[in-house]
Structures are given as structure tokens and as C-alpha cells.
Amino acid sequence: xxxxxxxxxxxxxxxxxxxxxxxxxxxxxxxxSDVAAQEGPxxxxxxxxxxxxxxxxxxVRMGFIPxxxxxxxxxxxxxxxxxxxxxxxxxxxxxxxxxxxxxxFYGGLSIGIMAVYAIKKFGPGLGAYLDKExxxxxxxxxxxxxxxxxxxxxxxxxxxxxxxxxxxxxxxFDAKHENVALQLEAAYRANLVKVHSEVKKRLDYQxxxxxxxxxxxxxxxxxxVIRSVEAAVTPAQEKAALTQCIANIKALxxxxxxxI
Numbered sequence: 150x151x152x153x154x155x156x157x158x159x160x161x162x163x164x165x166x167x168x169x170x171x172x173x174x175x176x177x178x179x180x181x182s183d184v185a186a187q188e189g190p191x192x193x194x195x196x197x198x199x200x201x202x203x204x205x206x207x208x209v210r211m212g213f214i215p216x217x218x219x220x221x222x223x224x225x226x227x228x229x230x231x232x233x234x235x236x237x238x239x240x241x242x243x244x245x246x247x248x249x250x251x252x253x254f255y256g257g258l259s260i261g262i263m264a265v266y267a268i269k270k271f272g273p274g275l276g277a278y279l280d281k282e283x284x285x286x287x288x289x290x291x292x293x294x295x296x297x298x299x300x301x302x303x304x305x306x307x308x309x310x311x312x313x314x315x316x317x318x319x320x321x322f323d324a325k326h327e328n329v330a331l332q333l334e335a336a337y338r339a340n341l342v343k344v345h346s347e348v349k350k351r352l353d354y355q356x357x358x359x360x361x362x363x364x365x366x367x368x369x370x371x372x373x374v375i376r377s378v379e380a381a382v383t384p385a386q387e388k389a390a391l392t393q394c395i396a397n398i399k400a401l402x403x404x405x406x407x408x409i
Contacts, residue, residue, distance in 0.1 A: 212265075 208216035
């Protein structure tokens with residue numbers, strides 16, 4: 150039984166040594182303050198604060214008795230109450246032979262002395278090594294957290310850019326609507342020009358038909374008149390007209406000769 154008590158005392162003595170993580174505590178406290186500053190108005194940080202990892206273990210007296218026990222007795226018995234209670238309880242247990250000091254007690258006492266010596270001798274180096282290991286783990290966790298934050302910030306930035314592009318799409322849609330309207334207007338005007346040209350072609354065709362008909366009628370009329378005149382003129386009249394023409398030509402020739 151005494152050995153188990155000594156082992157428990159050694160374990161509590163190991164817990165007594167303060168383990169300080171200065172850089173880690175500063176980073177964690179700064180991160181906690183940043184998180185508290187970023188919390189929403191509905192977050193109740195007064196009644197429900199975020200848990201923070203303790204840097205140092207709780208205070209103890211005499212190497213293994215927690216400070217809370219002394220504070221509990223101090224409110225009721227004063228400063229000497231815890232010590233009197235401890236000494237009285239130990240005296241009562243030993244005097245009534247409830248706790249028997251056999252050879253295991255002294256073995257446990259020697260083991261406790263060796264544990265205290267080992268803690269004093271190797272505790273600082275082991276604590277420094279564990280501090281470095283914890284700092285490495287914290288650095289890895291902080292790096293992953295910072296990477297996640299950077300990725301989230303990049304996603305937010307890209308989302309804002311996409312939102313700006315979506316807003317610019319409205320202007321692009323308006324420009325496309327105007328372009329489509331201009332294309333429709335150009336197609337409408339091209340159709341008007343085409344209709345005008347087609348109608349003009351048909352009208353020119355009709356005018357040409359009328360001109361051809363008029364020319365044909367005039368030609369037919371002239372031919373008919375010529376044929377009628379030729380049919381009305383007899384050979385005697387033609388001979389007389391020819392003779393008269395020859396006489397007129399001779400008369401004109403004499404007049405010209407006389408003038409010369």
C-alpha cells in the first residue's frame with residue numbers, strides 16, 4: 150500500500166513542475182483575442198467563453214497539494230487550518246494504526262526522493278524538449294490554419310471578382326441587345342433596298358414593254374402608211390412624178406449655171 154502511495158506522490162510531483170510555452174501561449178492568446186473580435190453580436194463570450202489551453206499547471210503547495218484546498222480551508226479556518234488539518238489527520242491515521250509504517254513506506258519514501266531528484270535533474274531538459282515538440286506541432290497546426298485562411302481569402306477574392314464580372318455582364322448584355330437591334334435595323338434597311346430594286350426592275354420591265362409595244366405600233370403604222378401610199382400611187386402617176394422631178398432638177402441646174 151505504501152508503494153502505491155509513493156508512486157502517486159511521485160506522479161503528483163511530476164505534475165508540479167511548471168511547463169511554460171511562452172511563444173505558444175502568446176500566439177494562442179492573440180488568436181483567441183482575434184477570434185473574440187471577429188465573433189458575431191449573438192455570441193455570448195461572457196457566460197460561455199471559448200476554452201483556452203492552460204500554459205502552466207495549477208499552483209500547489211508542499212509539492213503536491215493543490216492551492217484550491219488551502220483556499221477552501223482559508224475561508225473557514227484561516228491560514229493555519231489546512232496545515233493543522235493535515236498534521237492532525239496524519240497523526241490520527243498513524244496513532245490509530247490505520248496507516249501502518251511498514252517497510253513499503255520507507256521504500257516508497259526512497260522512491261519519492263529519487264523521483265524528486267530525477268525531476269530536479271532531468272525535468273528542465275525534458276521540459277525544454279517537450280516545449281520544442283509542442284511548438285513544432287503548434288507551428289504545423291498554425292501553418293495549416295493559415296493556409297486554410299489564405300485559401301478562403303483567395304476564394305472570397307475570386308468570388309468578388311466573379312460578382313464584378315457578373316455585374317459587368319449586364320452592360321455586355323445591353324451592348325449585345327444594341328448590336329442585335331442594329332443588325333435588325335441593317336437587315337430591315339437591306340430588305341427595303343432589295344424590295345425597292347425588285348419593284349424598280351418590274352416597273353422598268355413594264356416601261357420597256359410599253360416602249361417596245363409603242364415602237365412596234367409606230368413601225369407597223371409607218372409600214373401601213375407606206376404600203377397604202379405605194380398601193381394608191383399608179384405607174385402613170387409615178388412616171389409623171391419622176392418626169393416632173395427631172396424637169397425640176399434641170400431647171401435648178403440652169404439657174405445655177407446662169408448665176409455663175
